[in-house]
Amino acid sequence: MEYLLFGARCALALTLLASVTGKLRAPGGITGTVADLGIVPGRLAGPVxxxxxxxxxSAIALVWLPGPAGVAAFLGxxxxxxxxxxxxxxxxxxxxxxxxxxxGASRTPVG
Structure with missing residues (x-):
């Protein structure tokens, strides 16, 4: 079971790391996407x-915590x-x- 948990933590952390890296390489990309989604008011796109x-x-680091805190972070x-x-x-x-x-930045529509 420990190996399965370790593998899940690795997969989750690497996926989130790739996501964060892409977003940081394309500043404004996530803000534009949030604004285009129309889920929140335009003025909140940057903060969101x-x-x-x-x-x-945060999740990248927190999933490695031991015990209940790590489980809570993993669920989050x-x-x-x-x-x-x-x-x-x-x-x-x-x-x-x-x-x-x-x-990261993409011009390909979701589909």
Whole structure:
């Protein structure tokens, strides 16, 4: 069971690391995506984008905590990824022509 947990932590941390790295290499990409989504008011796009990056960065470190704190962090990171997935599903169902900055700047619409 320890190996499975270690593998899951590695997979989650590496996925989030790739995501954060892509977002930091394309400043403004996440803000533009959040604004294009129309889920929050335009004035909040910057703070929400920054919060996404902060949450992903925190999750990378926190999933390695031992005991209940690590389990809680792991569940929080999983919830974060579930929220991202839900947003993508909504975009696909609405057939919106919005590109995703999930792993950095992209001009390819979600689909």
């Amino acid at each position: 984008g920054a919060a996404v990056i902060a949450a992903e960065t 990171a999983a919830a974060l990824i579930a929220a991202f997935t839900a947003v993508l599903v909504v975009l696909i169902r609405r057939d919106d022509d919005v590109s995703c900055a999930c792993f």
